[in-house]
Amino acid sequence: MDYHSPASFVEASALAANATGITRFLAGGTDVLVQLRSDLVTPDTLIDIKKINGVRDITRNADGSWTLGVAATGAEMSEHPELGRDWPGVVEAMDLIGSTQVQGRATLTGNLCNGSPAADSVPAMVAAGVTVTVTGPDGARELAVEDIPTGPGKTALAKGELISAVNIPARGANGGDAYLRFIPRTEMDIAVVGVGVNLRLDGDKIIEARVSLGAVAPTVLLVEDCAKAIIGTTLDEVALDALATAASAACNPIDDKRGTIEFRTEVAGVLAKRTAKIAYARAKGEHA
Amino acid sequence: MSKFHVSTQVNGDAVEFLCDPRETLLDCLRDKLNLTGTKEGCGTGDCGACSVTVEGRLVCSCLMLGVEAEGKQIETVEGIADGDMLHPLQKKFIEYAALQCGVCTPGILVAAKSLLEKNPNPTEEETRYWLAGNLCRCTGYDKIIRAVMDTAAELREAS
Amino acid sequence: MALDDRKSEFNFVGTRPDRPDGLDKVTGRAKFGADAYAPGMLHGAILRSPHAHARIIKIDASKAEAHKDVKAVVTRADFSDKPEFKPGLEGEFWNVLENVMAGEKALYDGHAIAAVAATSALAARDALKLIEVEYEVLPHVTDVDKAMAPDAPVIREGAADYSVPAGMHPNVVRYHESGHGEVEAGFAEADLVIEDSFATEATHQGYIEPHACLAMLGNDGKGELWCTTQGHWYAQKYCAAALGIETAQLRVTASEIGGGFGGKTTVFIEPVALALSRKANRPVKLVMSRSEVFRATGPTSSASMDIKIGMKKDGTITGAQGIFRLQGGAFPGAPGDMTAMCGFAPYNLTNVRQVGYDVMANRPKQAAYRAPGAPMGAFAVESVIDELCKKLGLDPIDVRLKNAAHEGTKANYGPTYERIGLVETLEAAKAHPHYAAPLKPGQGRGISCGFWFNHGGETSVSLALSEDGSAQLMVGTPDIGGSRASMALMAAEVLGIPYENIRVTIADTATLGYNDVSHGSRVTYASGLATIKAAKHAVEKLCERAAVKWGIPGDAVKWEDGCAVPSGPNAGDFDPMPLADITADMGATGGPISGHFEATPEGAGVSFGTHIVDAEVDPETGKTSVIRYTVIQDAGKAIHPDYVEGQFQGGAAQGIGWALNEEYVYGEDGRLQNSIFLDYRIPVASDLPMIDTVIVEVPNPGHPFGVRGVGETGIVPPLAAIANAVSNAAGVRMRQLPMSPPRILAALKENG
Structure with missing residues (x-):
């Protein structure tokens, strides 16, 4: 070498x-x-x-x-x-x-x-x-x-x-981002599912959003449908459910030593909701 | 395959060695400098037994090449005590029985020292997360965490 | 019950002095297996099978042998062909050699095929790539139930011993059945009978120090071996057999050991390093990589179990039956018998029957792991008991107290218990604030009992006094849990000299008589007993010398607080003579004073523990967090309470890993998928809470100070305790370990 x-x-x-x-x-x-x-x-x-x-x-x-x-x-x-x-x-x-x-x-x-x-x-x-x-x-x-x-x-x-x-990019006003992953331990593991959310608000309403998923497909995904599910909403329960559904639908994962197809698909939706809530709170200037 | 000549400082001493570019800093510390206090538990950066600091930064010496040590300041477990004066962490680890087999101990001491230098008042949670990359299979971490937290308290009182 | 509340009759025992190896271990000076170097040393490396099961057609090492950096290549042909092959465990010499270096077949992914010694570690690794092996890949099986099925590939014909009933698959190599009463009659008496099946995956001992050794063997048959081991006499015996040399010609020195937990009770690389050294005529160092440790050293067995228990409405167990199938890799030895015997051991049962199977599969040879076999059985049995309590609306501690074994109980596996401490641990659990603490929504509490036999084993100890009154103690059991501290405390107690004045050394095989391995929770018990007896032996001589000095009969002198004193008013009026005054001129009064003891002590005293755990389950992801953990265990007598607590905490932590995340994952190809710590997930510091401990002390009548071994029992209850807590938190019964998030989430979904 x-x-x-x-x-x-x-x-x-x-x-x-x-x-x-x-x-x-x-x-x-x-x-x-x-x-x-x-x-x-x-x-x-x-x-x-x-x-x-x-x-x-x-x-x-x-x-x-x-x-x-x-x-x-x-x-x-x-x-x-x-x-x-x-x-x-x-x-x-x-x-x-x-x-x-x-x-x-x-x-x-x-x-x-x-x-x-x-x-x-x-x-x-x-x-x-x-x-x-x-x-x-x-x-x-x-x-x-x-x-x-x-x-x-x-x-x-x-x-x-x-x-x-x-x-x-420049953060700009009224924006917030967050990333959550699922691992079986508290540290030291490779993500079984990862979700990134970045959004911008006008008042309480989401006007821009980018949602990405990790570990659920051969590459990291930028999921348009997830963004669509929350743009124009105040991230209410209906929007969150739509986000989760879109996230799960975008998954094309594998079964491996770290997780199953079913698990990754399900948890992608769960994490998408949790991540979006944090990003939303951050965009509102709240601590999260 | 030619070897690289590396000049570096370990625990304040100027040292030199020749290494193959594939050899890690851990290999060089142990096999070329006879500093066997730093241990290999996994070779993949997952166990922390090989923890050292490079330029004051905590790293796994198994995840760094020997050639990358050129011109750097490296601290290992052998440099924690000041002559025959043990570091407060070393004393507390003995006092608290915070070691059993002792093979993870050098890495944990190096990591804990690095923590206390950055954060003199860590919470239990901060201590646990800082040390999450240092695997211990004997103790269940209980006495280790207590020893680190109590050292921090003692150092705060002393300062 | 806490130690500090008891008035001690001891001066040293029960105190918490600094451990003698502490300074070396906090400064990096302690020498572990990989820390030895020798002039002219070569580095070894081992070529391993990528196949789970394959016939070795041909090994061509000519290119490696021709390489300038390579000084030796060995294959099975370089080992003794003498170790006798007998069926079952009797052929253990042959089994160990076959595991150390494959013969006709590679039996698992990672099985050693050949080895090289070269001038550097890199050169040795590179040279492995020059060895060409031709394999005929054979069908493989890694699952225990599949390995017993009629169509399973046969790992090795004729490996079964006499115990196996006719008609079973050749992969079933040992069979155990025991119990008493009539279980069917017992079930008929019950108000509720639950029958359920459970499975556990293999886990690894996960010691942080990989196997490592430094070997030198001349062609005169004389050798030196330095290695990390729980038993260097075992290493001596098995290496000598594998190399075809006389046992006494091989001197083995145990290094500091960086964790073993049962996994370092056998040999893997040591005979290989010796064979390479003999061929190269130079010292050879061999160090395993982590991946080699996972692929080729002893994990524990995987298990498949069926449990049936009947209970009356008042909590009385009327009948209990367990079928325990353990897969132990490609060799006999899975502790199906131990699992069977331990599962019901905490209970006083009228009708009980247990069956254990030892099953071979294409996996590495299982090695002991802390109470080998017991945790799986406890998981299955204690889960069913918990379910019965839940269905009958009974308190799980009350039910266990109602059925608890006590002194005089005829154990499920045959003997009648002497004084035991199970009831005391249950009472302490019930009284512990943890058991009454409120739980938050989403949290659940679980409890479990656990049992381990404990072991005595062959033991030799030697104690020598110095002229200045200090003492050196030579024991032969590698210190895996702070035993040098506890030995020094016990010796100090007998001699009456300060703890600090005693230097404890783990003697090598050339300087002490035979010692069984540091296993079976035997060290504090057996080496401790031998230390006490050796010290008493020295004290007898000290008294004799004092008697000579005083000119009175030897039996007129007794030993008190480190001094010889006249045994009564008639013996004469002399001031107490301190130990150092006697040793100062011992050369003139009869020569050096030492004490010895050799025996196979039989009174180890069985051990019980009760654990309480609170767990929280995230219902959306199936992730479990352990919130609070309390270990309550009978130590008989805690010699150094810090290290007793350390054993309790370590056992619990390992059990938590086993319960939640640790497992061997095999692919369809029979290859291990997770051979690094990244994916073999042992608990990290942020995964665990503080682990509370309660030391119960019900003295063991078989030890002079009442010691019961404490090392192993601590890993027996956690699997079940956590499964019970998860079941209470999530409302689903988990029957398979590990209870990984995908498994819990799937169970939650299935449950609606």
């Missing part, structure tokens, strides 16, 4: 473009090292991107949007005094991944590029409308988070391409 620690994304991209065999980028390493140690994936080329300037930065831009470096860790996101005020759902979703120790290393970008449908931060990012900047041999492009995963362990990134920044 060759190990490189380039000083720029252009250099990293060139290394990857010219490499043969399996290439992996190393940010927090919490997936790459597990796969390496268990002989699942032994990269021929490992490109550590943490020596690139600015990769740990968390920056609020003039328009209120956020740019996160690709090696900013979950712990750094949680400790940031303002990011969590704007996007509590995104920060909490990231914070749910693994232990305190894992938080010291794990990154949004790594969680996304691992391509797991159960990745906790991804539904939250999808709901929040997060995009990523992708640097490749032909320059940079911007992609929506929901367009990155293409299947379990697979991404839309081409050879030589890597994510170079995470862009979170």
